[in-house]
Amino acid sequence: xxSKIKASSGVEKVMKMIKDHSVKVxxxxxxxxxxxxxxxxxxxxxxxxxxxxxGIGFDGSSIRGFQKIHESDMLLFPxxxxxxxxxxxxxxxxxxxxxxxxxxxxxxxxxDPRHVAKKAESYLKSTGIADAALFGPEPEFxxxxxxxxxxSHHFGYYYLDSEEGFWNSGSNGKQNLGHKPRFxxxxxxAAPIDSLQDIRSDMVxxxxxxxxxxxxxxxxxxxxxxxxxxxxxxxxxxxxxxYLVYKYITKNVAKKYGKxxxxxxxxxxxxxxxxxxxxxxxxxxxxxxxxxxxxxGLSEMAMYYIAGLLKHAPALCAFxxxxxxxxxxxxxxxxxxxxLAYSQRxxxxxxxxxxYSSNPKSKRIEFRCxxxxxxxxxxxxxxxxxxxxGIINKIDPGKPxxxxxxxxxxxxxxxxxSTPASLADSLEALxxxxxxxxxxxxxxxxxxxxxxxxxxxxxxxxIQLRPHPFEFMLYYDA
Numbered sequence: 001x002x003s004k005i006k007a008s009s010g011v012e013k014v015m016k017m018i019k020d021h022s023v024k025v026x027x028x029x030x031x032x033x034x035x036x037x038x039x040x041x042x043x044x045x046x047x048x049x050x051x052x053x054x055g056i057g058f059d060g061s062s063i064r065g066f067q068k069i070h071e072s073d074m075l076l077f078p079x080x081x082x083x084x085x086x087x088x089x090x091x092x093x094x095x096x097x098x099x100x101x102x103x104x105x106x107x108x109x110x111x112d113p114r115h116v117a118k119k120a121e122s123y124l125k126s127t128g129i130a131d132a133a134l135f136g137p138e139p140e141f142x143x144x145x146x147x148x149x150x151x152s153h154h155f156g157y158y159y160l161d162s163e164e165g166f167w168n169s170g171s172n173g174k175q176n177l178g179h180k181p182r183f184x185x186x187x188x189x190a191a192p193i194d195s196l197q198d199i200r201s202d203m204v205x206x207x208x209x210x211x212x213x214x215x216x217x218x219x220x221x222x223x224x225x226x227x228x229x230x231x232x233x234x235x236x237x238x239x240x241x242x243y244l245v246y247k248y249i250t251k252n253v254a255k256k257y258g259k260x261x262x263x264x265x266x267x268x269x270x271x272x273x274x275x276x277x278x279x280x281x282x283x284x285x286x287x288x289x290x291x292x293x294x295x296x297g298l299s300e301m302a303m304y305y306i307a308g309l310l311k312h313a314p315a316l317c318a319f320x321x322x323x324x325x326x327x328x329x330x331x332x333x334x335x336x337x338x339x340l341a342y343s344q345r346x347x348x349x350x351x352x353x354x355x356y357s358s359n360p361k362s363k364r365i366e367f368r369c370x371x372x373x374x375x376x377x378x379x380x381x382x383x384x385x386x387x388x389x390g391i392i393n394k395i396d397p398g399k400p401x402x403x404x405x406x407x408x409x410x411x412x413x414x415x416x417x418s419t420p421a422s423l424a425d426s427l428e429a430l431x432x433x434x435x436x437x438x439x440x441x442x443x444x445x446x447x448x449x450x451x452x453x454x455x456x457x458x459x460x461x462x463i464q465l466r467p468h469p470f471e472f473m474l475y476y477d478a
Contacts (some may be wrong), residue, residue, distance in 0.1 A: 003108050010080030011052050018044055018094060021085060025093040028056065028076055029244075030100055031113050033065025033451065034322075035375025036478075037244050041093070052078060055101060065454050066111060074109065075101045082241055084210035088252045097241055110444045113377035117237040120381035123440030129282065129301075129391055130289055133384050136233030136279035136364070137243060139372040141263045143196055143225035143254055149472050158472035160267060162224035164195045180223065183271045184335075187221040194219045200227055203253045207231070210249070212242050221335070222271040225259075233279060233364075236384060240376035263372035264475045265321070266328035273329030275336055276372040278320075279354070280305075280383060281364040291360030295400060296344035296353040302365060306351055307397035308390020309367055309383065310340045312436055313350065314420050314429035319382045320370035322455065324423045324463050325475050329371060332418065333406055337368045340417045341401035348405035350419070369419055373478040378451075381442060389436040424460050427452050 017023065026047045029039040040058065055075030060067035067074060082097035100112035108115045124133055142162075149158035162168070166180045179192040191197055200217045207214050213232040220226035229250070231242055247263065254261040266273035282289040282301065292299025298306075309316070321330060329336045342351035342365075352366045370379060389395070401416065420426040431452055437443035463471050 011049050014052075014078075014080045014083055014094070014096070015049055017083060017085075018047070021092055021094075023085075023092045023094045025089070025091050027086060027089075027093050027095045028078060028098050029095060030076055030098045031244065031375070031377065032063045033111055033113060033375070033447075033454065035113065035244075035373070035378070036064075037248060038063060052080065055103070055106070057103065060100075060109075064458075065450055066109075073103045075103045075106070077101060084245070087206050087209060087249070088256075097244075111447050111450060113375055114237065114240070116443060116447070117240050117377040117381050119440065119442045120384050121236050123442050124282075124384065124388065126440060127388065127392070129388065130284050132283045133236050133380075134233045134279075134281045134283060134364075135236055135239040135380050136231070137239065137370075137376070138228060138230050138275075138277045138279070139243070139246065139263065140220050140226060140228045140274035140276065141250065141261050141372060142222070142267055142274065143199065143227055144260050144262065145225075145258075147260055147262070147476065149469055149476065151466065151469050151473060156467040156469040158469045160224075164193075165224035181219070183223055184221055186219050186223055186226055188219045196225055196227060199253065199257050199259065200229060202257075203229060203250050206249050206253055207246065210245060212245060220272065220274075222268060222273075224268060224271070226272065226274065233281075236380050237377070240380055243376040262476050263478050264472075265323065265326045265371040265373060267472070267476070272335045274372055275329065275368065276370045276374060277352075277366050277368045278370050278380070278383065279364045279366045280387065282387075288360045288363055290365065291363035296355065297358065297363055298353060298365075299363075301391055302363070303397050304391040304394055305387035306342050306365055306390065307395035308386045308388065308393075308436075309351060309365075310342065310397060310417075311395055312386035312389065312433070313340050313369065313417075314426060315433050315437075316379075316382050316386055317369065317420050317426035318423075318430035318451070318455070320367075320374045320379045321419070321426065322375065322379075322423070323371075323373045323475050323478065324459055325471055326371050326373060327420070327422050330369065330419050330421075337405070338419045339401070339405050339413060340419065341405065342397060343400045343402050346402060346405075348403075349401055373475065382437060385437050385439065385442055388439075423455065427455055427460070 025041050027041045055077045060074035061069040061072035076098035078096035078098050086093040086095050100109040144162050146161040169180045204214045215230045217229040220228045251261045290302035337350040341349045343349040344353040345355045
């Protein structure tokens with residue numbers, strides 16, 4: 001049954017924030033089905049506390065994956081707990097993330113990705129297995145200096161550039177001081193080879209200024225400005241909210257420096273692509289449920305959770321690796337793990353158990369297949385549902401694969417399953433096997449069908465009919 005959206009507590013805090021900081025504009029944000037922030041703004045003279053009770057209307061037929069034109073009216077309900085002062089606007093602006101509802105019934109919208117994430121958390125509690133699922137994504141991205149792309153009837157191209165790109169080692173334009181990280185050697189020499197310390201620090205401090213704690217930042221493996229900034233773990237929906245704020249802030253800080261950011265999984269041929277390893281754990285109250293006396297210090301519950309992820313990984317990839325470009329990173333024998341195996345300390349396995357600490361509160365698993373084009377609400381929810389299916393059905397994950405999988409021969413890997421080879425394959429896997437997502441009405445048949453149809457019609461078929469640069473045009477702004 002769909003739930004009705006209720007006015008949230010915290011409204012007084014929002015109105016106080018507006019008054020205390022002389023806010024002039026309130027920016028209302030929500031997420032389309034694909035995972036991109038959408039927004040519109042109202043002045044504070046028009047913004048009143050009854051919006052939290054009555055909602056505010058928008059055209060759902062103009063949003064990807066939402067309504068048809070004959071049923072386009074929809075409502076937004078701001079979440080007071082999501083507020084932050086926008087650090088980039090000239091006019092004092094308060095940002096609020098919103099939930100989506102039907103204007104007649106006020107029921108939550110089944111295709112609202114944030115609603116799916118909330119349902120996943122509610123379902124987890126209803127099982128009695130755990131109270132909370134903590135997620136810690138590690139998004140990677142490129143900071144570039146120039147991006148050009150175009151497509152027409154008689155040409156197609158994309159061109160990107162970075163001052164620190166190794167291909168510029170012989171550049172004779174403006175002053176060239178060398179210090180270019182070689183291909184696959186960007187992890188992580190100090191300055192001046194790492195030229196992006198200051199911009200990354202600015203990104204981190206801006207994230208912390210809006211309430212998002214950051215654990216670490218550094219240059220990543222690839223040349224041309226590949227970067228990683230890791231947020232501290234949080235509960236599922238809050239972490240998904242934070243990830244969209246993260247994208248907003250990194251892109252806008254880069255723009256301030258005259259640079260540009262892309263989360264496209266594989267923008268550069270021949271060097272590492274950008275992944276988003278996702279750390280996961282279950283908790284009941286203050287007790288970490290993944291800590292135990294088993295393999296790598298894991299509990300039996302954690303092993304079942306791993307088994308669920310491995311079993312359902314082909315279908316999960318439709319949400320965690322949702323672009324055609326994702327499968328240029330998920331290539332056997334390159335930098336991304338494609339073999340569906342688990343192992344302690346082992347970055348060649350699709351699931352790694354970190355071994356940095358013996359503290360039970362640090363015990364977690366890391367799913368290494370996803371990439372940063374993932375819609376975090378849908379991706380995190382799908383991973384949780386897969387893990388819970390493993391726990392409910394007590395699925396055996398088999399033996400760990402404690403070897404360098406990249407060095408193993410096809411014969412040695414016989415019997416070890418792998419991720420799908422294309423977006424079309426992952427969508428077919430999702431179509432054929434998604435019952436685990438339907439538990440607790442977390443995902444609906446309508447949402448899954450809409451997701452598959454949209455991805456096939458707008459992406460898979462479109463790219464088949466156009467030269468390669470069209471893919472760059474589709475995904476650069478992901």
